Amino acid sequence: MTTAYISHQDCGLHNMGPEHPESPIRLHAIQRVLERSGLIEQLLSLQAPHVEPEQIKRVHAELHQTRLEMKLPTEGVVYTDEDTALCPDSLHAASLSAGGAVLATDQVLSGQVKNAFVATRPPGHHAEFKAAMGFCFYNNVAIAAAHALAHEGIERVAILDFDVHHGNGTVDIFKDRPEVLVCSTFQHPFYPERYCEIDRPNIINCPLAAFSPASEWREAVEKRWLPALEEHKPDMIFISAGFDAHKEDPMADLNLEEEDYRWVTEQLMAVAHKHCKDRIVSVLEGGYNPIALAFSVLAHLEALSA
Known part of the structure; x- marks a missing residue:
């Protein structure tokens, strides 16, 4: 079975300006490296569809989408907070980004592919139940x-987040849903400093000090994530795949390299093989050095498609 690669060119229409790190260049760099490596030919490439409103309402407040639509400008850029801006095409891109994750889930659950990677933007893991934030x-x-x-036979899932920023939104949404295990490694203290000290059995937060070596990050995965996954026994694994903990990334101060991302992917694939019938959906989050991002995604996808 193959790996699905899901993206859409219109995700590049979301543009917060030439100085903003979360730029369309990110997806262009990934696509170019995958093409030059030849790996793209081994993947099932699919276009992301739009998300359905009822799919959004499963995890966001009833009026969350409406509030964003009311702020959407007809021209220029409007900031929802100091980091997060809407341009006229932003919600079009955001709908495709969320829809790509849903399509990936359907592809994996139907058995059409073994696993899937969703290369879309804007990212999502900072979006809380009632709030857009952090890009x-x-x-x-x-x-x-x-x-x-919502599918029959899927009773427990796990979300593993190795972005350098804490996945506060994911924690906020699932903190009181024990069927969802959320594990996160992140630089601390650091943005967004929300929910990083929450105490719940299904929330495994692994803060790391700035400039920590990759060995400490690997130790957190081995000693915190893997035992929690073994106890939870998920029916499906989701990955918030942020690559901004890379040592070359300008947004943070951790020291991961491409081989660290390959390693963690292999660890999670072993868990998925044991408990989940190999079912994994990985969704792009951060990564703001285009070259480091693209080659980290390549390592991640080489492992997923092995």
Whole structure:
């Protein structure tokens, strides 16, 4: 079975300006490296569809989408907070980004592919139940996980977040849903400093000090994530795949490299093989050095498609 690669060119229409790190260049760099490596030919490439309103409402407040639509400008840029801006095409791109995660879930659940990677933007893991923040409008991975849980036979899922920023939105949405295990490694203290000290059995937060070596990050995965996954026994695994903990990323101060992302992917694939019938959906989050991002995604996808 193959790996699905889901994207859409219109995700590039979301543009917060030439100085903003979450730029369309990110997806262009990934696409170019996958093409030059030849790996793209081994993947099932699919176009992301739009998300359905009822899929958003599984994880966001009833009026969340409406509030964003009311703020959408007809021209220029409007900021929802100091980091997150809407341009006229932003919600079009955000809908495709969330819809891509749903499509990936359907592809994996139907058995058409073994696993899937969703290369879309804007990202999602900072979007909370009632709030867009941190470059994120809809929580893509949360929407996908809730979509999976609506299917017969999927009773427990796990979301593993290795972005350098804490996945506060995912924690906010699932903190009181024990069927969802959320594990997160992140630099601390650091943005967004929300929910990083929450105490719930299904929330495994692994804060790391700035400039920590990759060995400490791997230790957190081995000693915190893997035992929690073994106890939870998920029916499906979701990955919030942020690559901004890379040592070359300008947004943070951790020291991961491409081989660390390959390693963690292999660890999670082993869990998926044991408990989930190999079912994994990985959704792009951060990563703001285009070259480091693209080669980290390549390592991640090489492992997923092995």
